[in-house]
Amino acid sequence: MEHTEAQKKNIRTATWLSVIPGFGQFYNKQTFKGIVFLAIFALFIYEMIVFGFQAFVGMVTLGSTPGQDHSLFLLIEGSLQILLTVIYFLFHIINMYDARQVAILHAEDKNVNKSVIDVLKNVYNHGFPYLFTIPAYLVMIFAIIFPVLVTIFISVTNYDFYHIPPASLIDWVGFDNFVNMFFLSSYRDTFFAVLGWTIIWTLGATTLQIAIGIFTAVVLNQKFIKFKRIFGIIFLLPWAVPAFITIMSFSNMFNDSLGAINTQVIPFIDSLLPFIELDTLPWKTDPFFTKIAIILVQGWLGFPYIYVLVSGILQSIPEEQYEAAKIDGAGPIHRFRHITFPTILTIAAPVFITQYTFNLNNFNMIYLFNEGGPGSIGAGAGSTDILISWIFKLTTGTSPQYSMAAAVTLFISIFVIVIAFLVFKKTKAFEMED
Amino acid sequence: MSNLFQSQKSSRFLTKFFTYAFLLLLSVIILYPLLITASSAFKAGNIAAFDLSFDATWTLDNFRRLFADTLYGEWYINTLIIAFVTMAVQVTLITLAGYSYSRYRFIGRKKSLVFFLLVQMIPTTATLVAFYVMALLLGALDQSWFLIFLYIGGGIPMNTWLMKGYFDTIPIDLDESAKLDGAGQFRIFAQIVLPLVRPMLAIQALWAFMTPFGEYMLAKFLLRSPENYTVAIGLQTFISNPQEQKVALFSAGAILIAVPISILFFMLQKNFVSGLTAGGTKG
Known part of the structure; x- marks a missing residue:
């Protein structure tokens, strides 16, 4: 369906507003959804301030004082933060996609769920496959994906029996291990x-x-x-x-x-x-x-x-x-x-x-x-x-x-x-x- | 003419002869090591030789010693607990996921299916170092829950694929007509489709159940104190020391695992074969 200029502008505005999650939804008059999305966004920001930023710094330095900083834990926390950030960005993209889709529905004068009950109903009707697959994904992420990520990071460090934290620190050594292997x-x-x-x-x-x-x-x-x-x-x-x-x-x-x-x-x-x-x-x-x-x-x-x-x-x-x-x-x-x-x-x-x-x-x-x-x-x-x-x-x-x-x-x-x-x-x- | 007939007859005899010779030889090769293990379990004293001989004193004492003098009983219980939890959780997760992939067309479905296929190829046990570091951080060394978690996760990608393949063989018309009759999504899943995939559920359950019995690498690495061992690691301690081989105890312990598992296997074997071909060809 061709949209008029005004409709196109609305769709664009909704999408751009949702750069801050929730705002696009507010613009689409989906208050409940907007609050939930904004809350997730706020939670992520809070997490970054309290834990995430530190985790990234620790990931880069892997600690500075032997005996006090535990390089391994810093590495794990950093990897966890990377995983969390990736998951958040997936949410962020979905949020923008959602704002755009709903704005298009508005433009086409189709029915849009506004009330809390409508939204929950919609989640129940269309969220089934997600509800069913998310548990499997969660377990798989922490039992396979996360270990693979950690393995990749450890392979570019010097973690061996000379460097056992917390007594000593671990350092990034680039591709030394691969070079040595060959x-x-x-x-x-x-x-x-x-x-x-x-x-x-x-x-x-x-x-x-x-x-x-x-x-x-x-x-x-x-x-x-x-x-x-x-x-x-x-x-x-x-x-x-x-x-x-x-x-x-x-x-x-x-x-x-x-x-x-x-x-x-x-x-x-x-x-x-x-x-x-x-x-x-x-x-x-x-x-x-x-x-x-x-x-x-x-x-x-x-x-x-x-x-x-x-x-x-x-x-x-x-x-x-x-x-x-x-x-x-x-x-x-x-x-x-x-x-x-x-x-x-x-x-x-x-x-x-x-x-x-x-x-x-x-x-x-x-x-x-x-x-x-x-x-x-x-x-x-x-x-x-x-x-x-x-x-x-x-x-x-x-x-x-x-x-x-x-x-x-x-x-x-x-x-x-x-x-x-x-x-x-x-x-x-x-x-x-x- | 009669000459030709003759040669055909004798070549048929040769075919029969070599066929039966091969089948018997293969049977002997298969049964020989199993009989050695089975018979050694009933031989008295600390036998050292591991062979098929019948000039021994027969006894059940090895089984008594197994439970009285070693930690075998605890290993068995540990393994059963790990196996049951792994089975229950993994079968639940892969059934739900497999059903979704088979029945729903949702955003990201195709991409995540290919993702499953790729992840399934990673040799999960090889990321041992990462498991070690994670266990250190979580204080999970020597804890069976961490092992259970890894067993469950490791089996998900591959088995979700197989499960999806099996769900695909159930005609979707069934769902459609149930939907017309007013059945909700959950009822269609639980009461219409689920009963039809029972053969595959049985296979998956058996596989998940058997994994902790046979898995050695992770268990050996994560479980440190002998009373937490699974049977695979425990039994190996009986024969790992060349100076002090307890082959009779090993054999007794082996029988108590092999017999129930083999019975389970043969009970479910029909499902096994059909599931193998159905899941296999669907990919």
């Missing part, structure tokens, strides 16, 4: 060793569990098999039993001198196949064998999920497709490569991706099997540590390197987000129905 030899060597193994581990273990899962589903999908249900239940067991228990059990089983693998399985294989003479292997004292063991155990743990998913997909592939291929003379391998596998991949690709990102951060498997050991490769990392377990050790060790841990955390987060973003863009998860 260029300082003591960190660089560890970082690239850990990163390299993290990538090998993620690709190896996940691909193994996907391969076993698909293979099992295809084998068990054949029609002639008896006791299908029993096999089905057995194959679900690794998923049903909590992973931390099985990992610890495997950890015992792979014990070099007392574990079943060296005392039972290897002698059994030797006796079964007389021409092979296997020796007991140093599963937990040699990095190479520990790595092999960890990947195999993850294959055991992770395949049922894939197997269940793929079984469902296999049942949805129409029989005629296979019949037609058979008539064309396609063998079982050909049929798998050209019918089964592509179908599985198109449907299950997103799940496969989440499996890769899951293993990238699979702390339990690495830490509960052998605590990232054996041995050490410097900077607090063991020879089978992946990035996430290295972060754990940097934070919990006897000489904690908090800021370095924060820097590594950011590295993983960015790494994961970039990869996932690219993949999800391809799989169209961002294209939503509306």
Whole structure:
């Protein structure tokens, strides 16, 4: 609808007046709403004077007197204030938007809620989705967003075991931690060793569990098999039993001198196949064998999920497709490569991706099997540590390197987000129905 | 002709042979470690070897020792409390949020959905340092409420997405006709739509419930005194010292967790599979 010059002027005035929240609403004759908005604005100003301004100053200096100023608390208070300010500005923008929208309603002579009851009714009718999502958002902000913000700040400080507040102060050091991670030899060597193994581990273990899962589903999908249900239940067991228990059990089983693998399985294989003479292997004292063991155990743990998913997909592939291929003379391998596998991949690709990102951060498997050991490769990392377990050790060790841990955390987060973003863009998860 | 028939028959036999051989081998590989753990729980004395042997003295004494001589009972109760609170609050939050995203078209909806998707990719446990500093400031080190809070928050983005996906599969005509019959917004939600998403609620509840049982990193980091441990950290103390491995006690403790959780799993497994495919394809 075209507005007249006078109407346009009214809309503009309402919008401009609401630069101070409430005034635009007063202009629109919505007194109640105006009072509420003005009160929120006043509250924010009051908060800034009493706490906020100090918090910003503290955030910049991180304290000046050791023993008296607690740099960490200053940093947290500053971050909190930043979060609060951002939320306030969101409100401020909404307030201006509201003043403008209501002014437009006025200009078009449409009904505008003025009384308290009308406003509350309107909130109830249209505020439902907000009321329903706000609790989830609040928890998420303080359990995820705020910690990420704090991590970003800590990664550009020198917070480590030399600088533990309140006895000493923490300082901003810019990107030193990131520079050290990539260029300082003591960190660089560890970082690239850990990163390299993290990538090998993620690709190896996940691909193994996907391969076993698909293979099992295809084998068990054949029609002639008896006791299908029993096999089905057995194959679900690794998923049903909590992973931390099985990992610890495997950890015992792979014990070099007392574990079943060296005392039972290897002698059994030797006796079964007389021409092979296997020796007991140093599963937990040699990095190479520990790595092999960890990947195999993850294959055991992770395949049922894939197997269940793929079984469902296999049942949805129409029989005629296979019949037609058979008539064309396609063998079982050909049929798998050209019918089964592509179908599985198109449907299950997103799940496969989440499996890769899951293993990238699979702390339990690495830490509960052998605590990232054996041995050490410097900077607090063991020879089978992946990035996430290295972060754990940097934070919990006897000489904690908090800021370095924060820097590594950011590295993983960015790494994961970039990869996932690219993949999800391809799989169209961002294209939503509306 | 008969020759061809012969070879087809024998190749079918080979297929069957290798199929069953594979299925049996895989079954053995799966059952072997589980049986070792299960049997070790009933072996008398401080057994050191962790293998499948039946020449032992069988006893229930490990279970008695577990509750009499260790803090296992307290760990179990701690974990149950954490699990129940996490489950109740998280399922409530994600159901409300998922419903809103599925049924309402509100300002900021699309942007915040993409935001959820991005946040969900952040490995939340990795922000350990921040949790530590927050816990210091709040005096929340060694307190289970902080851990519960982190468990609840960590699961929200991903599970809200799954929940929304499942709500999307419930036809919106139902809401429309209920609205025509004069049902209010809250009634449509609570009495019409909510009962239809029960399978997904069951899955979400089980997942939320199981998280505190299996999560090790945050619990180990935040809970400092042994009487506050969850079962995962507690059990690990039985086997973490190479000089003094209590594998029998470990196994007994493991069984008391694995059996009820596995039963829950198999009870809800049907829901699991349908939810997996419905939520998965909707994205």
